[in-house]
Amino acid sequence: MVGGLEGARDGIAPLSPSGDADRIQPGFVKDPAQEALAAKMKSGTFQLFLNFGEPLKDSNGDGIPDLSIANATQEPGLSGFALADVTLTLHLGAKGPFFTGIHDINLFSRVDADRGLATFVVPFEQLLSSLTPAERSAMDQGDGTGRLFLWAVSRLYGDRDRVPDTNDGGEPSVRTEVREFGFPLADLSTTPSLDYGDVRIGRHVDGPLTLCNHGARPVEITQIRLPDSTLTVPLQSPFTVPALGQFQLPLRYSPTAHARISGNLTVETALSELNAKISITGRGVAPILQVTPTSLDFGSVPVGFSSEGRQFAIGNVGDAYLDATWELIDPTLQFSFGGYIPPSGPHPFELYPGESDEVRLTFTPAGIGPMEGTFRIVSDDDRAPQVDVRLSGQGTPAEPRIYVTFVDPIQNVPIGGEGSSVLHIQNWGSALLEVGSVVSSSPLFSTSLSRSSIPSKEWADLVVTYHPVVWGLETTTLTIPSNDPTNPTVTRMVSGQAFEPPPEIHVSPVLLDFGTLHQGSSATLSFDVSNTGAGPLRLTANSPLLTSACNAQTDLSLPATLLPGGTLTAQVTLTADIDKSFCFILFYTNAPGTPYVTMELRATILSPVLYLTTDSLSFPETRIGSSSTVLLKVYNDGQEPLIISRATYLNSPFSLATALPFTVSPYTSGDLPFKFSPTAEGGWGAAVILRTNDLRQRDVPLYLYGFAFSPPPSVKPLILGN
The missing domain is CATH 2.60.40.10 (Immunoglobulins)
Incomplete structure (x- = not known):
């Protein structure tokens, strides 16, 4: 069972009570959970709440518990603040009957200007003694512990007063007869900050700007300085915040542009030390409906036909949510979503900031002549609350297709x-x-x-x-x-x-054997294609008939048709090339059982095959006036003699040490000697081209390197005389 006293805000330095907290009797347990909101100052009224072991009641819904002490009259001489007669209202709920009594209590107040405090004194002993035994018994009824704890708790001053009472026949033991509660003469606090968030342009939001006076004297507000022209207060300065009271200003934010506000609102008073600054933030936002284009011309369309689709875009380029409806106004039902005609009336849709959508319509004229419709968009964009997209088309006479x-x-x-x-x-x-x-x-x-x-x-x-x-x-x-x-x-x-009877194909020969050919030489053979069936023989082939892997030509021209009993003769010329010897002819027929014919071209090609183990020769260091010789190993892996007939760009001091032509028999090797005969010292080099009869390697490069040095000077012996 807790009672309490509390101001409009915490944090004021406590005034030490006249009693001593250590004198509280043992067994009186401090219960933080029972320390509910105990006192408030509101409109200059001081309120004391007493709680008898259960949540406080609020029978009239005014936010104030039913058990309170409130001032009734003002007493002059205290600079506008005094307490006289007190009304005590007790609502005990399940603890006892409802009780109301008016009691005159010796109540006095004083002002200490030096300390900046106003003080009033509540004599709790006299308050308790004014209760009748019946009232006291009613208050004890149903307690269950045999005790009644009256706790006057002041969070404002950090101490608590407890007056125990019992129903065991003993007299009340009053441990704290008087408590003093002090208030500063002047103390102003404000709402620390106001954040309006996003507010729609053209509309307004009233922010709860609260000025609280915790002092015993009124505070005069001389001026309120606003950080932005979009902020207004519905009150002209100066005005007064009453003692121990509060004043709430509906500070109005009415944005007019897409902009953010941030600054300090300054509350100026007659005492500069009471001036306060309040941080104000907010942003003006609004949706912006954008429709492009605002007209669609579907051109001329014959009756009974539908036009190609035409589209327009609906977007929200603003910074607030767009709430809108669309409606297709077309009494003759000629404009549609590709054939779909929506129900009449508006249809809601929404667009987030930056979002857009596309509307695609078609025109199906119901008659001849100009036709019109409207796609109407109604939104909460205050700048353009309604946008109409004009729809037009020309109906023309019906046409066949x-x-x-x-x-x-x-x-x-x-x-x-x-x-x-x-x-x-x-x-x-x-x-x-x-x-x-x-x-x-x-x-x-x-x-x-x-x-x-x-x-x-x-x-x-x-x-x-x-x-x-x-x-x-x-x-x-x-x-x-x-x-x-x-x-x-x-x-x-x-x-x-x-209808064609089936043909029958006969090819002779299927293998073309050109025998033995020297590399680069040519030979020609022929073959016949005959139709021995009753129907036409049709020949087709891919192009080219002979691939690049074969060095051959033919005069066979396809497609071709052979009537029954007909014969086609074709010639093939093969040029011997050891690197292009994969030769065949493939063509297709309509003869049953022979969908295609493959002919092989075969030849034995004779050719030398040159192989060198190196492409460079290096001579040993050679003295000027002498020479050195290096052998080039030449291999012939072919079936024909290999002949080196010429050495081009072979200049002094390099030369061949044998006469050309130089011949290497099939499947053997030979040594081709090169000589280095320097006439001046230093490094020498040459790039020689060897001409051969190997058609695959007609010209073979060979690099020669040598270094020449001078001989040492001769020394004549010295003869000494006697």
Whole structure:
């Protein structure tokens, strides 16, 4: 059971009470959980709350517990602050009946100007003695412990007063008769800061700016200096904050631009030491609706057709959330989302800052003439709360549209007979399609149209008949005229092939053996392709017929057709090249069982093959006037003699020590000697080109290096005389 006294804020230095906390009787336990909010100063009223062991009641919902002491009158002579008659209201809840009594209590106050304090004294002993035994008994009822603790707790001054009472027949033991509670003469505190956050431009937010006077005398506010023109206060200076009271100003922030405010609001008083600064922050924000473009012209569209899509973008380029609705206003239902017509009325949507969306519409005219609609956007953008996108289009008379299908070739038609295929001519337009006379470019193909007038969304059959007279594939071009203004003439290719008995192929020889050839020499052979079947033989091939891996040519020209009993003779010329000897001919046929024919070209190519172990020679140091010789090992890995016939760029002091030509027999080697005969000292070098009969290595580079030195001078002996 706790009572308490508390001011509007903590942190004021305590005034020592007249009693001693150490004199509290043992057994009175300090319970921090019971130290609820104990006292408040509000509108110049001092309130003392007593709590009897349970949460305080608030029967009228004014935020003040029912048990309180409040001043009733003002007494002159205390600079505007005094307490006289006191009203005591007790609401004990489950502890006892509701009780109200008015008691005159000796209450006095004083002002200590030197200490800057105003003091009032509450005589608790007299307060308790004014209760009747019945009232005291009612207060003890239901306590359960046989004790009643009246705690007058002052968080403001850091001490607590406890007056114990018992219901055991003994008299109350009053340990603390008087307590003094002091207040400064002048003490002003304010809301430390106000952050308005994001506030919509064109609107306002009132911030709770509270001025609290914890002193015993009123504080005069001489001026409030605002850090920004978007801030206003609904009160002219000067004004007064009453003693032990508070004053709340609805500081209004009304942003007018996309900008941030940050600064200090200064509260100036008659006493400069009481001046206060309050940090003010906030940002003006607003959505900005952007629609581009604001008109869509769908052009001319025939009745029954839909236009291509046209789109516009809806974006929020502001810095606040955009809340909006869209509505497609089109009583004749000619504008749609690609054929989808939404329900009438507005439809909500939202856009975050920086977000955008695209709207794509089509136009399907219901009649002839100019047509209009509106796409309306209503949003909370105060700058442009409604944006209309104008929709327009021109309806023109209905038109037909032609489409002709494609067909596969007409096949296996006997010569002298006929075969047919069907093309469909479709009208996907909105008017009657009139088809004219169909023309065939080949007399072997005839046509027949089921009907020339085709209603909208229907089709007609175009029968094409092939009358073959010879074997082979025949093609015709059909020209189909109509009254489609966008495609008045349509052409289609149709092919036909007569029934053909199977051919039979015979190739002789399949292997072309050119025998033995010297490298670079050529030889020519021929082969025959015969058709011994009853139908035409068709020959095809890839291009080129001979690949780059073979040094050969042929006069065989494909594709070609051989009638029954026919023979085709072709020649092949092979030029011997040891590096291009992978030779074959591949072609395809329509003969059953022989889809392709592969012919091999074979030859034995004779050629020398040069191999050197090095591409440079280094001579030993050679004295001027003498010479040295180095041998070049030359290998012939081929079947023909290797001949080195010339050495180009071989200049003094380098030379060959043997005459050319230099010959190396097949599958042997030889030593080609080079000589170095220097005439001056120093380093020498040469790049020589050796010409050979190896067609793969006609010119072979060889690098020569040598160093020459002078002989030492001769010494004549010295003869000494007697």
